Amino acid sequence: MANVEFETLAALLEREGALPSDRALALLREATRTLSDVHAAAILHCDLSPATLLLSSDGRVLLAESALARRLGEARQPDTPATERIAAPLYYPPEAAQGLPLDARTDLFLLGATFYHAMTGAPPFDGEDPETRALQYIRHEVPPLEQRVPGTPVLLNVLMQKLLRRDPAERYQSAAELLEAVERTERMLQKRQEARRAPAAAGAAATDTPRHGKRPRARQSTAPAEAPAERPPTTRRAPAKAPLWQSKPLLYGGAAAALALATLIALLSRGGDSKPQATKPPEAPSTASAVAPANTPTATARKETPRPVVEPPKPKPKPKTSTAAPPREEDTPPKPQDPPEVTPRRWKAVQGAAAGTETYEEFLKRTKGIEVVDYEDYVVNWEYAGPYRDPACAEKCGPFDNEFPPEKPGEKPDWAPLPKGADAGRPWLFNFRNITQIAQVAADRAAIYLRTRVYSAIERDVQIWAGSDDSIKIWLNGQIVHSNRRDRAVRPDEDRKDVKLRQGWNDLMVKIGQGNGEWGFCLRFRTRDGEKVEELRADPAGK
Structure with missing residues (x-):
């Protein structure tokens, strides 16, 4: 112990200025460890500041003696400045500034304000006199650390924000809980730094592994070479070409010719009864032309008789879009010029109190x-x-x-x-x-x-x-x-x-x-x- 040297955090800040976040976090860890031991002894320090934090050459952070120290849970003393307010003029926990009971969370606020000062170079709030500063702590939350020091790690900013909440119930509830949070924050920040410094070879090695390694193995196991042989050989073979006499044009043409011949024979067989020559096939054309003038009306009427039988082609059905059901009202977007069906709240209030038929636009x-x-x-x-x-x-x-x-x-x-x-x-x-x-x-x-x-x-x-x-x-x-x-x-x-x-x-x-x-x-x-x-x-x- 004789070779261990001490200096206050205030002296360090005066010599070097604001501390980087990693160094401040390491000092906060050691200070919290010491404060946890103090609270375990049922002692409330009540005067934490850069002037009362002692930094040892072996890395420890100790606490200087305080005239305001008291037993945890000790009844409030008679109203005096020494018992009602914290001695440190720069930091005022809201409960201390308002004369409320103090506990371990008060020390945590003071510790957080001290290291907020160490990292930013200034206290959270400032003013011309202690009363002005006290009002600032009562009325406002401490500004986020990243506002004072851009680039502050998010994890550290979150830790400090919770440590400096106005409501003690929203802070860390004990020094042991804070110590655990500080150590966890340090580990996570160190891992992120190591990840950034990792050699590029690690990234190259990672690219050698297939991104979807399971899919190629699945293809090899489920697609054997014999699979094509198991397929039916005719599944993809083109159908055999039909013979000429079975082609559709020839069939349709033959049917049309047969129908025309049958119609002609029927008409000739019903022609004039006084002309037996109509039965001779060679003379059928001349007989038909001879009797045509006498039987023109009859022939014309008989030619029209098939029309009702052979119905004209039906019109093509209308497209499905025209016969589909009309869109639902909820699917149809309202026109931009249409006024809303449900009027805003303020219009309802005025409309319910005022008489008349004034429209919403007029209102x-x-x-x-x-x-x-x-x-x-x-x-x-x-x-x-x-x-x-x-x-x-x-x-x-x-x-x-x-x-x-x-x-x-x-x-x-x-x-x-x-x-x-x-x-x-x-x-x-x-x-x-x-x-x-x-x-x-x-x-x-x-x-x-x-x-x-x-x-x-x-x-x-x-x-x-x-x-x-x-x-x-x-x-x-x-x-x-x-x-x-x-x-x-x-x-x-x-x-x-x-x-x-x-x-x-x-x-x-x-x-x-x-x-x-x-x-x-x-x-x-x-x-x-x-x-x-x-x-x-x-x-x-x-x-």
Whole structure:
């Protein structure tokens, strides 16, 4: 032990900078092994950071002593900064920042944040003071490692994401479980590296084996040479040519000649009764020509008698396509111009509440983009002005009391359409940090104003439900109806205020103050009983 040297992980990072993933993973394995021994002794460290991880020259990672160490399961001490919060200013497990009970999963979060810092060169979140950093850990998940370090192995990224989840129930539940996951990740990454470095000869050898080796063997065993001899010799021999006297043209011609001769004899035998010469075969042609003028009608009638007997050829049957059953309705694609049989949900809602025979197309033309019935009744059509920044503002909720141009009489601020929310699952929730036009101007110690006009068919008592990060102030028809000076995260419908909507258009303006961190809001109208308000629509232009 006398020859073993130690240095802190902080000193290593200061000297070499961010660590490569393979080296960081090896150090994480050894640190987890040591932490597993500490937890097995029923001790909670509570102060893991680069300054408290000791790297030995023999490859081990030890833990420095901590004044915050406690027994696992030990009852919470009286509320003091030393017992309520973690000492490390860079890393705040959410449960520690909120003053909740701590356990082994708290140490795992601290260990994960330490090595996240080691691989990226920066802590997961940063801020001007400990309170600001604590709020970041409470409100947001740690950004994926691959966002900070492109090219990070997927397996390592998944491991770190689970290790740094806000909810302790979603993390690894013990250091032993984490150690097993780290070792498994190392093995899989090493195998992949070895596979990439394998000599090309291995691939060439693999190509010598037939891709479908069983098929050639099956052909050899099931196709013996005697197989052709077993086949009947006449199966492929052409049929013998029929003799000339059996050919179809000769047979048909003979039959036609016989039929013509029989018809002629029958006609001659039924000719005039006063001409016995008709019985002499040599004179039959002249007799027929002699009696023809006298018996022309009779002969003509007799010539027509066979026609009913010999039916004319029947018309060819119609093609099968014309006699097939008509296609089923479900197989026939609808015409593009046909309106859908089942109208969308929002049309159903309005159609059920409004009288008249307005078509769906007419409804879309009249209310396109201005109805509130979309997005669970949240208002999504706004104009914004600002943001307005006050660098001297010291309030965490932002410049709540500052009066900027939208609040000042006679001022004409520049209003612009507010882009829709970037969250596809919740498009009604606006995050101003994700809107480039706003984030480029100001990101903290600022305020933004939003306005729209809300149409109500009748005068009615309703409630405004709103959530904001941070403070919020609401004007309805020029009067302040709600204000909340708070430093908080967005919770939809957290603020509820009774208001009265007049018949026709109502002017609505909202001010959202921002201290630091996230910045957003959402708002909708509900009845006093919490039900949906029918026939409301919002349009900044009031059309």
